[in-house]
Amino acid sequence: MISIIISSYLPKFFSALEKNIEETIGSSYELIKIDNPGLMGICKAYNQGAEKAKYENLLFIHEDILFHTQGWGEKLNKHLSKENTGIIGIAGSSYVPSAPSSWTVSEKYNFVHILQGDKSNTDSFLIHSTKRNREEVFAVDGVFMAIKKENYAQFKFNETILKGFHGYDLDFSLRVSKKLQNYVIDDILIEHFSKGNRDKLWLDNTILVRENNHLTFQKKSDSETEKKSFLGFLYNYFTYYPINTKNIVFTLKFYPKKLTFNDHLIITKKYFKYIRYHKSINRKINTNTEN
Known part of the structure; x- marks a missing residue:
């Protein structure tokens, strides 16, 4: 059973995703919508959503996506049930450099399984760089982040230092990776209609994340x-x-x-x-x- 949490500000995308989830998930779930037209940071919105969740597994997703895999809910539940599992994602990296950086460090260390498009909803293309069903990573992209509720409770999203909509996923996944193993999986496919925006706010939050997580991750x-x-x-x-x-x-x-x-x-x-x-x-x- 899955509690799906969405920080929403685009009604058109949310409505399409709501219908898509109902048609594809194939397991018990609840959908928790946090209306957030830019009034609060995504960390605060996600923490509010998690507080309302009644199921054992949490899934934080963007609203500008669609699922292409039938029965993906059971697949996700199975992944989260495995011992020492932290975050399950569909994009991430197994290397954390010394300098502030997004999770997209290098093709050598990036693992991705996603249909990437844009908000015009045209010409999506498959990015697939996983070699196994479960790739071990440190950082996980925020478009899709699943975690057991009991594990989320140990970390939560860092609304104290991170405002706005950047860096929340990197900070959360790096902190989780210190105690549990994060994974990128290849048996759930989503289509994402946004490519992100690396502006000054992104840079400032990325710096804050690295200052807050200054340890060496890889051996x-x-x-x-x-x-x-x-x-x-x-x-x-x-x-x-x-x-x-x-x-x-x-x-x-x-x-x-x-x-x-x-x-x-x-x-x-x-x-x-x-x-x-x-x-x-x-x-x-x-x-x-x-x-």
Whole structure:
């Protein structure tokens, strides 16, 4: 039995999903809709929904999706019943870099099973990178996150530090992964009609998540992945924040500890480039802020 929790602000998508769930789930469920037209963060909405849940298994999903798998409810219940299972998702990653990053770290570590589309509802395409039915991951994408209610109660969504609609899934799944094993599965297929939005709010919350979860997750460091993730962080950070001594020192908080000499050199050169062209980059940031 599943309690399905949705933070809703798009009636058209919710109505279609409500009908779709009824036609495909194949097991007992309740649908908990938290009306949320931007008045509260998704962490607060999800925690409110979980408090109302009466069933043992919780499923947090976006409303702009549709299920393509018949009888998916029983499949999900079976996955959650296995020992030491944390979160069950349909997209996630088995690597957590030192720098603030989304779960989409690298194709090498990403596991996904989803039909990806957009809000125009056209040309969805299958992304399938799982090799097994259950892939072990740390981070799980928030489009579909299932967990036993008793396990959710140990962690809950972090509404204290995370406001808005970004970072909630990364923070929640990383905290759960410290005690339980999260998985991406390949026997439940959904279609998602959104590609997300990585704006300044996304960056700020992603930084907060990494500061709140600063431990090393994987046993072995991957220098190439660490380098790419850190350079990506620098690019995102200096898109919204000016290049100055204070901000450069702040970014160094997330500098990867284990890199090859060549990767250290590449990052150092990038810093020198930012410093050399800081005036023009800062003017661009100011122009974008004014607009």
